[in-house]
């Protein structure tokens with residue numbers, strides 16, 4: 190493959206390079222004050238990024254964490270592992286619901302595909318459910334409160350998966366709350 | 380007269396450290412504030428036992444955990460507050476005795492500082508070793524069994540307000556917010572046994 194600059198790739202894909210760099214920058218230092226001035230035209234790129242990351246969560250990350258927890262439940266002879274697995278499957282359902290709602294209403298609304306005169310982004314702004322706190326619970330259970338046994342490596346690997354997910358989810362939430370919602374509000378005012 | 384409390388701010392940015400001391404001056408108490416650019420510089424400070432409180436910018440330690448650990452060792456009896464200045468360094472919160480955010484309101488910053496100055500380090504250390512008090516354990520059990528605040532209050536003969544306070548402390552000590560995760564904690568620590576009353580968690 191021929192080497193290309195980020196600029197070339199962005200042009201090829203029709204993505205504003207400053208927008209791309211602003212989003213990419215979040216992975217290095219997540220902040221919610223940006224030097225880039227988001228435009229309503231950016232919504233298309235932003236939403237497509239968000240949809241892609243939903244796909245990444247539901248098709249890759251969540252199933253692989255499930256799988257690891259399942260494995261731990263099978264090899265570990267302890268009721269707490271079974272409970273942990275159940276805790277996660279309930280959590281996973283909550284996350285799925287969260288993602289589905291955004292894909293059904295918020296994102297289409299952002300792109301003017303959903304034309305419901307009664308729908309206002311305010312609803313979502315005030316009730317954007319927290320899907321991070323249970324993840325933190327799970328992390329703390331793994332770090333501090335589970336039996337010390339021969340499955341420490343397994344648990345450490347699950348922890349690493351959780352940390353990675355948590356970080357991505359944090360950034361995802363910043364994009365939704367500090368970029369997407371304000372942009373949609375701006376558009377509503379027009 | 381009570382001695383002035385000595386607060387040390389470890390922060391290379393002049394704007395931030397002057398900002399913090401301006402905020403501290405707004406509270407009634409009279410503090411003596413001194414500045415250090417880095418942890419290394421603070422380590423060479425002679426009168427360590429005279430320091431009542433240290434405020435450190437999390438940015439300084441984010442790349443080097445060992446620095447904060449040695450700092451804790453040299454200041455065993457002094458509380459260390461973290462100034463969390465970027466979203467990512469939220470993961471460092473637990474490295475400190477307490478913390479505030481760069482964009483916190485004056486009131487919250489002052490409260491964090493005042494609370495840290497009055498609370499005894501030794502006592503709060505045992506708190507953070509997550510030993511739940513007997514009462515908190517009672518509340519935890521009730522929560523895990525699916526009781527609401529109101530019925531917990533009735534069952535334990537305490538006010539709803541007290542129940543809520545206990546809940547908050549349980550969350551703070553364990554780092555666990557949801558009841559379902561508390562249930563797992565309770566089972567893993569033999570606080571409750573799995574029986575028919577816990578069917579929903581099985």
Ligand SMILES: [Fe+2]
Nearest residue numbers: 239288291365
């Ligand atoms: Fe989302």
Ligand SMILES: [Fe+2]
Nearest residue numbers: 287291362365
């Ligand atoms: Fe979301």
